[in-house]
Amino acid sequence: MESEITVGDVTVEVVRKKVKNLNLTVHPPHGHVRISAPRRVSMKAIRAFAISKLDWIEKHQVRIREQALKAPPEPTPECEYIDGETHHVWGKPYRLALFERDRPPSVRLNGDHMHLQVRPRTSRDNRQAVVEDWYREQIRSAVPPLLAVWDPRLGVKLERFYVRRMKTRWGTCNPRARTIRLNTELAAKPPELLEYIVVHELVHLLEPTHNARFYSLMDGYMPDWKVHRAALNRATARGEERSC
Numbered sequence: 001m002e003s004e005i006t007v008g009d010v011t012v013e014v015v016r017k018k019v020k021n022l023n024l025t026v027h028p029p030h031g032h033v034r035i036s037a038p039r040r041v042s043m044k045a046i047r048a049f050a051i052s053k054l055d056w057i058e059k060h061q062v063r064i065r066e067q068a069l070k071a072p073p074e075p076t077p078e079c080e081y082i083d084g085e086t087h088h089v090w091g092k093p094y095r096l097a098l099f100e101r102d103r104p105p106s107v108r109l110n111g112d113h114m115h116l117q118v119r120p121r122t123s124r125d126n127r128q129a130v131v132e133d134w135y136r137e138q139i140r141s142a143v144p145p146l147l148a149v150w151d152p153r154l155g156v157k158l159e160r161f162y163v164r165r166m167k168t169r170w171g172t173c174n175p176r177a178r179t180i181r182l183n184t185e186l187a188a189k190p191p192e193l194l195e196y197i198v199v200h201e202l203v204h205l206l207e208p209t210h211n212a213r214f215y216s217l218m219d220g221y222m223p224d225w226k227v228h229r230a231a232l233n234r235a236t237a238r239g240e241e242r243s244c
Contacts, residue, residue, distance in 0.1 A: 003043075005043065005047055005050065007047065007050045007051055007057075010033055010050075010057055010058070010061075012033045012035055014035050014037055014046055015034060016039050017038070018039075019036050020038065021038070022035060022037050022038075022041065022046065023035065024056075026061060030230075031060070031061030031062075031064045033057055033061075035049070035050060058212070062210055079128065080124055081096065081098065081124060081131060083096065087114050088188040089114065089138070089187065090187065090188075090190060090191050091188070091189055093112075094112055094113055096114045096116055097116070098118070098127075099116065099117045100117075100119065102120065103117060103119070104117075105122070105130040106134075116130065132165065135187040135188070136184050139163045139182055139184065139186060139187050142191065143161055143182070143198060146198050147202075150202055153221065154199075154203065154206065155206075156178075156205040156206065158179070158180065158202065159178040159179055160177075161179065161180045161182060162179065162182070163182050163184055164181055164182075165184045165185070166181070166183045169181075170182075170185075170197050171186075171198070171200060173202075173205065173208075175204055175208045180202070180204075182197060182201075183197075190231070192231075193228055193232045195228075196225055196232070197232075199221065199225070203218055203221065
């Protein structure tokens with residue numbers, strides 16, 4: 001028999017089993033809480049048990065949810081950067097068209113195509129570098145307008161931001177230097193997800209750790225931040241960025 005109870009802001013699933021003791025678990029990726037309870041134990045006793053563990057539950061939910069955010073992007077098929085591949089820009093798919101010309105390399109969008117121009121006999125790695133440099137510039141252009149809105153809104157002053165390819169983070173913050181780093185792959189995601197990561201890192205200037213105050217600040221400044229986090233994780237799981 002299964003039922004639910006609510007303790008504070010936490011919903012707890014109660015599952016009756018042939019067990020001797022109350023067992024509490026918190027499950028990824030969203031911090032779902034479950035209590036396995038003997039059939040003889042009353043709901044009143046189960047609720048009291050859950051209340052006594054509330055701090056522990058919230059601590060582990062924060063850890064699990066933050067690990068989901070920090071999870072590295074899922075590996076995507078190896079791109080060759082040739083005609084016909086699909087690459088994403090700000091969440092939209094574009095079909096790649098390769099042009100080999102004796103001119104400086106470039107990337108531009110034309111309708112639903114991404115035109116990649118390189119010199120003849122350019123290697124696959126160098127074609128990739130051209131595209132990644134272009135993605136980096138997209139983020140460098142998109143971030144200043146976001147900072148113009150969010151710096152005054154949060155009452156902070158970011159000294160500098162960097163854009164680089166990262167394997168294990170979408171963004172990082174150095175509160176002491178007042179700098180942030182953003183993952184180049186964010187240029188493949190919808191713009192609101194870049195904004196979410198920027199706000200997340202800026203809030204670290206107010207609260208360096210992922211504690212209750214940090215999440216309270218996020219709730220206050222960006223009430224729908226959990227929606228964006230979930231969208232980022234879903235898109236990653238489906239391999240939507242730069243699928244070839």
